Amino acid sequence: MSVRRGSRLFTLALVAACASACGGRVDHASRLSFSGSALGPEAEVLRGQLARFDEAHPDVRVELRVTPDAADQRHQLYVQWLTGRASEPDVLQLDVIWTAEFAAAGWILPLEAFGPDVEDFFTAAAEAARWEGRLVAIPWFVDVGLLYWRTDLMDAAPRSLAALREAARGSIEAGATRLGLVWQGARYEGLITVFLEHLAAFGGGILDAEGRVIVDEPPALRALTFMRDAVSGGGFVPSSALTWQEEQVRFAFQNGDAAFMRNWPYAWTLLQDAARSRVAGRVSVAPLPAADDGRPAAALGGAQLAVNAHSANPSLAWELVAFLTAPEQMLERARLAGQLPPRRSLYETRALEEALPIPIAQVREVIDVAVPRPVTPVYSELSEILQVRVHRALTGQQAPEAALRDAAREMRELLARSGL
Amino acid sequence: MPDPMTRPARAEARLGWLLVSPALGLILLVSLGPILATTWEALHGHDLRLPWLGRPFIGLANFVEAAGDPRFLAALARTVAFAAVSVPIELALGLALALVMHATVRGRALVRVAALLPWAIPTVVAALIWRFIFDAQAGILTASLRDLGAIDAAFDWLVHPVAAWVPIIGADVWKTTPFVAILLLAGLQTIDPALDEAARIDGAGAVRRFATITLPLVGPALVVAAAFRTLDALRLFDLAYVLTGGGPGTATEPLSLYAFIALMQRLRFGYGSALSVTVFLLTFACALIWVRALGRLDRYAAPNEDSGPVAGPHSGPSKGI
Numbered sequence: 001m002s003v004r005r006g007s008r009l010f011t012l013a014l015v016a017a018c019a020s021a022c023g024g025r026v027d028h029a030s031r032l033s034f035s036g037s038a039l040g041p042e043a044e045v046l047r048g049q050l051a052r053f054d055e056a057h058p059d060v061r062v063e064l065r066v067t068p069d070a071a072d073q074r075h076q077l078y079v080q081w082l083t084g085r086a087s088e089p090d091v092l093q094l095d096v097i098w099t100a101e102f103a104a105a106g107w108i109l110p111l112e113a114f115g116p117d118v119e120d121f122f123t124a125a126a127e128a129a130r131w132e133g134r135l136v137a138i139p140w141f142v143d144v145g146l147l148y149w150r151t152d153l154m155d156a157a158p159r160s161l162a163a164l165r166e167a168a169r170g171s172i173e174a175g176a177t178r179l180g181l182v183w184q185g186a187r188y189e190g191l192i193t194v195f196l197e198h199l200a201a202f203g204g205g206i207l208d209a210e211g212r213v214i215v216d217e218p219p220a221l222r223a224l225t226f227m228r229d230a231v232s233g234g235g236f237v238p239s240s241a242l243t244w245q246e247e248q249v250r251f252a253f254q255n256g257d258a259a260f261m262r263n264w265p266y267a268w269t270l271l272q273d274a275a276r277s278r279v280a281g282r283v284s285v286a287p288l289p290a291a292d293d294g295r296p297a298a299a300l301g302g303a304q305l306a307v308n309a310h311s312a313n314p315s316l317a318w319e320l321v322a323f324l325t326a327p328e329q330m331l332e333r334a335r336l337a338g339q340l341p342p343r344r345s346l347y348e349t350r351a352l353e354e355a356l357p358i359p360i361a362q363v364r365e366v367i368d369v370a371v372p373r374p375v376t377p378v379y380s381e382l383s384e385i386l387q388v389r390v391h392r393a394l395t396g397q398q399a400p401e402a403a404l405r406d407a408a409r410e411m412r413e414l415l416a417r418s419g420l
Numbered sequence: 421m422p423d424p425m426t427r428p429a430r431a432e433a434r435l436g437w438l439l440v441s442p443a444l445g446l447i448l449l450v451s452l453g454p455i456l457a458t459t460w461e462a463l464h465g466h467d468l469r470l471p472w473l474g475r476p477f478i479g480l481a482n483f484v485e486a487a488g489d490p491r492f493l494a495a496l497a498r499t500v501a502f503a504a505v506s507v508p509i510e511l512a513l514g515l516a517l518a519l520v521m522h523a524t525v526r527g528r529a530l531v532r533v534a535a536l537l538p539w540a541i542p543t544v545v546a547a548l549i550w551r552f553i554f555d556a557q558a559g560i561l562t563a564s565l566r567d568l569g570a571i572d573a574a575f576d577w578l579v580h581p582v583a584a585w586v587p588i589i590g591a592d593v594w595k596t597t598p599f600v601a602i603l604l605l606a607g608l609q610t611i612d613p614a615l616d617e618a619a620r621i622d623g624a625g626a627v628r629r630f631a632t633i634t635l636p637l638v639g640p641a642l643v644v645a646a647a648f649r650t651l652d653a654l655r656l657f658d659l660a661y662v663l664t665g666g667g668p669g670t671a672t673e674p675l676s677l678y679a680f681i682a683l684m685q686r687l688r689f690g691y692g693s694a695l696s697v698t699v700f701l702l703t704f705a706c707a708l709i710w711v712r713a714l715g716r717l718d719r720y721a722a723p724n725e726d727s728g729p730v731a732g733p734h735s736g737p738s739k740g741i
């Protein structure tokens with residue numbers, strides 16, 4: 001009897017819960033969900049902006065779905081949701097290197113129908129938001145690889161890779177710093193951004209414009225050999241850097257141990273904090289200089305916003321994207337989170353100059369030479385192949401030539417297998 | 421034509437099955453289910469990044485690919501080598517520790533707690549501790565060795581393809597020796613002290629008594645410990661993941677880590693499942709070998725059981741005395 005009563009109660013509760021839930025959806029606001037990184041100042045900016053969107057749209061409620069901060073984990077989660085054809089989250093924050101993958105899988109909507117205006121965006125950022133000629137995402141903020149250099153040790157940034165090498169070696173020999181240059185050398189995505197910058201500096205690349213693998217060609221070999229020599233005995237990059245990611249690299253530079261550092265813009269504010277940093281006020285930034293046959297370059301990173309292909313309310317989702325990528329919101333993000341806006345016109349304004357902690361002219365120079373990573377649905381796999389081979393070459397387990405030959409072979413096999 | 425004599429018994433049996441069926445179902449669901457699902461997935465070409473290729477049934481193609489995948493074969497060899505190096509060290513140290521604990525009269529509890537501490541620390545935390553010890557910039561060990569002039573100033577354990585194994589094996593030995601010791605201690609405690617006493621009266625020295633009495637009688641416990649440790653070693657994952665990430669290159673990448681990368685990073689569910697199934701088959705085969713070894717040892721040890729209460733911790737109630 002008590003069992004029967006219990007089950008009746010349970011049914012009642014179920015009905016009540018359903019009624020309130022369903023009623024809630026029909027009677028009150030339409031719901032929209034957004035997922036992205038919301039850590040520290042980023043979270044503050046985002047919550048504030050979503051609240052303003054709610055205010056401007058009284059019939060809409062945006063729900064923030066916090067996802068893991070580690071990019072790999074967020075990617076896994078997205079893939080699980082989207083392969084399951086989930087209609088939520090409606091709007092997704094994508095790392096630039098995922099956009100092609102999600103578009104090719106049909107998980108995000110082409111955006112032309114909504115009449116977006118992307119004239120104002122930096123070319124490299126807009127390129128990374130396209131797949132097969134169609135615009136599938138809107139750039140939200142950009143990240144670029146910067147060469148940080150010490151203004152107390154030299155008068156100007158080195159103009160060539162050879163000059164960088166000499167300056168770094170000189171600094172070690174003169175005893176000014178224990179280390180020359182530090183960069184992200186652990187076996188992870190960061191290593192590929194560093195490699196990409198060296199590739200461009202030597203006039204090479206990973207894939208060409210037609211999507212063919214060119215990472216085993218002479219410029220790439222020169223780039224990898226340069227990096228290998230830099231970390232070998234008597235070089236100017238410490239071999240420990242081969243286990244370092246962004247933060248370890250920053251610690252070394254911040255403690256005054258290195259003359260140069262390759263890192264992202266986030267490090268700027270932290271380096272200027274005199275309470276924690278020994279190099280506050282003695283730092284400037286430039287792009288990684290070119291070798292004789294290449295051009296100065298910076299790897300392009302950052303995030304884009306896209307609309308879930310299975311969203312229940314795509315036009316409303318687009319409105320949220322348009323709102324978040326509008327100039328005012330980008331300015332606020334730049335001021336509070338230090339993230340660079342991808343809109344060219346903002347760099348002409350005093351507002352951005354005041355908002356950004358990092359000198360705008362120096363940053364602008366780097367963004368102008370930014371290169372995107374290969375735009376392909378199998379980017380992560382290509383990158384993983386390269387990470388292993390490049391790391392093997394840098395740790396002396398394989399000659400650069402053999403490493404690149406193997407990498408290129410594996411990459412071609414992958415492209416053939418994936419039907420691209 | 422049911423036999424009237426057995427009808428109640430049969431009904432009881434049926435009831436019995438009925439009562440255990442939820443538990444059995446649950447066991448099937450949580451243990452056999454995933455294994456079967458993974459095996460089925462391993463027979464398909466399924467790449468989450470390439471949904472336009474679908475999920476075709478491709479038979480054993482994934483396993484054939486693995487057999488020709490140098491990274492997989494290298495990981496397999498590495499994993500087996502890791503087990504072959506780390507398990508004997510753990511058994512030797514564990515036996516020594518067990519003998520000490522067994523012989524300790526004063527502060528027994530304290531000694532045991534102290535010995536067990538590393539085992540109680542989560543593997544990921546242990547791995548981080550060892551990473552700090554071996555850190556090239558601030559690591560205690562690296563700095564001391566550098567001060568002594570034993571290693572080069574630029575030497576970094578985690579960048580060297582062979583040296584990177586030292587912290588991994590070190591952490592594994594440090595963490596699991598207590599486990600082995602406790603298992604062996606249980607074995608030691610089942611040995612009748614009278615045997616040792618008798619041998620002593622007959623004039624046998626300590627080494628002789630250890631070799632002819634202690635070692636054979638603790639044998640079954642030793643095999644159990646070896647079995648547990650081998651299976652764990654073949655599934656090595658978290659130490660390598662945290663300490664080296666499998667690097668430099670893939671020099672410290674064990675089988676499970678490669679399977680994880682294929683599954684969760686590359687999102688090749690078919691191929692990754694095939695690799696996981698291979699890990700499972702490997703450990704399963706290894707478990708069978710150990711079980712047989714244990715059976716043989718039991719038969720060999722059986723006569724001893726007549727002469728005293730020396731049954732190891734493995735001996736089930738089915739063994740007649």
